[in-house]
Amino acid sequence: MLGNFKYSNPTRLYFGDDALSFLPQELSNYGPRVMLTYGGGSIKRNGIYDEVIRCLREAGKEVFEDPGVMSNPTVTKLYEGCSIARENDVDLILAVGGGSTIDYAKAVSVSAWCDGDPWEKYYLRMEEPDNRIIPVGSVLTMVGTGSEMNGGSVITNHEQMRKIGHVFGDNVMPKFSILNPKYTFTVPRYQMVAGIYDIFNHICEQYFSGEDDNTSDYLSEALMKSVVHASRIAVKDPENYEARSNLMWCATWALNTLIAKGKTTDWEVHMIGQAVGAYTDATHGMTLAAVSLPYYRHILPYGEAKFARFAGEVWGVRTEEMTQREAAEAGLKALEDWMREIGVVMSVKELGVTEDMLEGIADATFLLQGGYKVLTRDEVIAILRESLNA
Amino acid sequence: MLGNFKYSNPTRLYFGDDALSFLPQELSNYGPRVMLTYGGGSIKRNGIYDEVIRCLREAGKEVFEDPGVMSNPTVTKLYEGCSIARENDVDLILAVGGGSTIDYAKAVSVSAWCDGDPWEKYYLRMEEPDNRIIPVGSVLTMVGTGSEMNGGSVITNHEQMRKIGHVFGDNVMPKFSILNPKYTFTVPRYQMVAGIYDIFNHICEQYFSGEDDNTSDYLSEALMKSVVHASRIAVKDPENYEARSNLMWCATWALNTLIAKGKTTDWEVHMIGQAVGAYTDATHGMTLAAVSLPYYRHILPYGEAKFARFAGEVWGVRTEEMTQREAAEAGLKALEDWMREIGVVMSVKELGVTEDMLEGIADATFLLQGGYKVLTRDEVIAILRESLNA
Numbered sequence A, B: 001m002l003g004n005f006k007y008s009n010p011t012r013l014y015f016g017d018d019a020l021s022f023l024p025q026e027l028s029n030y031g032p033r034v035m036l037t038y039g040g041g042s043i044k045r046n047g048i049y050d051e052v053i054r055c056l057r058e059a060g061k062e063v064f065e066d067p068g069v070m071s072n073p074t075v076t077k078l079y080e081g082c083s084i085a086r087e088n089d090v091d092l093i094l095a096v097g098g099g100s101t102i103d104y105a106k107a108v109s110v111s112a113w114c115d116g117d118p119w120e121k122y123y124l125r126m127e128e129p130d131n132r133i134i135p136v137g138s139v140l141t142m143v144g145t146g147s148e149m150n151g152g153s154v155i156t157n158h159e160q161m162r163k164i165g166h167v168f169g170d171n172v173m174p175k176f177s178i179l180n181p182k183y184t185f186t187v188p189r190y191q192m193v194a195g196i197y198d199i200f201n202h203i204c205e206q207y208f209s210g211e212d213d214n215t216s217d218y219l220s221e222a223l224m225k226s227v228v229h230a231s232r233i234a235v236k237d238p239e240n241y242e243a244r245s246n247l248m249w250c251a252t253w254a255l256n257t258l259i260a261k262g263k264t265t266d267w268e269v270h271m272i273g274q275a276v277g278a279y280t281d282a283t284h285g286m287t288l289a290a291v292s293l294p295y296y297r298h299i300l301p302y303g304e305a306k307f308a309r310f311a312g313e314v315w316g317v318r319t320e321e322m323t324q325r326e327a328a329e330a331g332l333k334a335l336e337d338w339m340r341e342i343g344v345v346m347s348v349k350e351l352g353v354t355e356d357m358l359e360g361i362a363d364a365t366f367l368l369q370g371g372y373k374v375l376t377r378d379e380v381i382a383i384l385r386e387s388l389n390a
Helices: A019-027 A048-058 A075-087 A099-111 A118-124 A189-207 A215-236 A241-254 A268-280 A284-302 A304-315 A324-342 A355-363 A377-388 B019-027 B048-058 B075-087 B099-111 B118-124 B189-207 B215-236 B241-254 B268-280 B284-302 B304-315 B324-342 B355-363 B377-388
Strands: A005-015 A033-038 A062-066 A092-097 A136-140 A152-157 A162-167 A176-179 B005-015 B033-038 B062-066 B092-097 B136-140 B152-157 B162-167 B176-179
Touching: A005 A019, A005 A241, A019 A048, A019 A136, A019 A176, A033 A048, A033 A075, A033 A099, A048 A062, A048 A092, A062 A075, A075 A099, A075 A118, A075 A152, A092 A099, A099 A118, A099 A136, A099 A152, A118 A152, A118 A162, A152 A268, A162 A268, A176 A241, A189 A215, A189 A241, A189 A268, A189 A284, A189 A324, A215 A241, A215 A304, A215 A324, A215 B215, A215 B241, A241 B215, A268 A284, A268 A355, A268 A377, A284 A304, A284 A324, A284 A377, A304 A324, A355 A377, B005 B019, B005 B241, B019 B048, B019 B136, B019 B176, B033 B048, B033 B075, B033 B099, B048 B062, B048 B092, B062 B075, B075 B099, B075 B118, B075 B152, B092 B099, B099 B118, B099 B136, B099 B152, B118 B152, B118 B162, B152 B268, B162 B268, B176 B241, B189 B215, B189 B241, B189 B268, B189 B284, B189 B324, B215 B241, B215 B304, B215 B324, B268 B284, B268 B355, B268 B377, B284 B304, B284 B324, B284 B377, B304 B324, B355 B377
Parallel strands: A005 A176, A033 A062, A033 A092, A092 A136, A136 A176, B005 B176, B033 B062, B033 B092, B092 B136, B136 B176
Antiparallel strands: A005 B005, A152 A162, B152 B162
16 A cells, blocks of 8 residues: 655755766855765865865855764764854854764754754654754765765763664755765775665665565666665775666665655664674664574565565566465575675674674664564564574 | 756645545635635535535635536646636645646646647647646546646647647645545546556556666556555455555556656656647547557667566566576566556557548657667557557
8 A cells, every 4th residue: 555645855966077077066055155964085085075075166155164974973972063063153064974974964953953952852752843944965985874865863962871763854954965976986885885785774774674565666676776776886896886886876876765755664683783783883784784684584474475576576586386385495595695795794693793782772773663574572672692603 | 877856846746545534624824715726526426516615615625616627638628727717716626537637737727827829838849837826636536547646738729730848847746635535436447448458558657767777667667566565455346445445546646746756757658648648539548548559669679678677676587597588578478467467458440540540640740869779750650540440
């Protein structure tokens, strides 16, 4: 059942190797005070920083720098960004980086003028913004999260051992995003592969839910096939423009609300993975990879028909002679083979998880209702332990 | 190659059986003077007119009626609509109907305040709007054209024997569209089937172009499979809400620019079909159906690999033991079987075309560059003759 929904996605995208040439025109829509948000300095090494600064200077903007966004942006960093934004009364936050930087920019955009503690209001209590929102634009340099065209924003509180994502509405989505596939060429292989798995898992989280045969299922299969096809080229030849283009484009559409229409959506892999991230600070995509197979094997009996469809439609497995259970298992085997082929992390052990952390990670894991099976805390521990021993 | 492009689609969609409940909130964004545009009166018989009028009255709007939009809106009707819009200085055009009504509303929106003849400026010379544009909103009652979320607008000039479509930019796209699948239940079977084929052909026109294996190809296959699946249910059970929902949703995504990214796009079936329409005033989707198979058989040798892929990916044909040519032909055979199954028109003869019209229809056919083969006038005549004798 597609059901009842609203679809609205106002983010303007500029895609291609000339995408940055549209930045000046976008900048002209905003006032003169721009907060420039970025990560650890890779954009200074690869020249993107200089290009963006030149655009800002030529547009006559006053630039307030906000560097040092970490891969799992913290609530401490958020408070710091809010001060910069508020004290300088910025008109635009320009995020240059990957999903972490853009997620963080959205967090600052709703938090800077918030009364009270934004961590409590927007992450613990998940309230909707009722204060001034500072517009965000982005220049994407790493692919995976889809943050460039959605309202998602994940923030980590290490003190509370919580990593929480809030999906804001279209008033918080970036006003524009600059998508140049070449900017992703210099991303280290580990990060590239983690990003690829992040894309794939975003699709799985929506696909493996509900019992319908609706347009979202078909679109999800299409995106998965395109990701798999492009990933096989990209891992061999990271500077293959076509492959990196398709990965970038799939990432955007994997998580901009389209393929969630009519689906209850699962997101339990993200819940477990984010709890692992809160404990280890590991790369997001790799936390998802490390818990995926134990999780999917665990829920397979509750969504057998869909896993069987997954085998045939996404992986081209000939399922006619198989039982439904055999077909479903063949789908997970094909997924596993591809994960090993592109080289994702298959065990949380590799991410620094130890046996004594399992209870704590399980406590930090939200148990959601949208998938084929609502997990218990014991099941989360069993899944984590299976990953630990993989 | 995905290449360089801009993606921006600001239309807000309200989907589902409660979609009209969002109309009041949308109306509050516009001034008090609303032009209500609709077709031949079916919306009065099925009650949609009364519901919309109630919303408009409750919102305190002054309504200027503009009924009688025909299935192929004419330039004469366009001039009439421009007078109504201009003389009453309307703040919003609310189109209630199918693609023809919404196409026409967009034409009025750019033409009402145009200096000079809008037919010449916007259709013959294909200029971009440089005058005031009146915002358009829509309540969709018939599915197929995708006009609810794009800038397309097709207008017919019977005197000049020309039916021409202009695809305007996002400033002309509807600001909002109300999509209630139940509103399509009362569409006559012939119109429903024509709409289904229109959706399918929109996808084909984008898919059968270029030589890449990019995300748009995968998404196109997904939409085709969803259309075929839902169509088989809808022709047996027109009030199947789920099937009509998926058809409605596929129609929107088949022609809102997404699956054209990275494709040269063909549109030659539309060019021939529209020329047939200019001569016969036949239902749009049926003109496309009647010329499709002769056209695709004709270009098959120039795009053999793609037609072979089409056979395997869209229709599930087992192509491993076949030559590429055999696989390609099996794809068209599967398409033909489905067309006969849902009951589209297979010959232009049935639409009123006679041998003596062929030369004139060929003269009225634009010859485009984006497909696998640029046709000659003689080839258009041969294709039309094959359809005539089918």
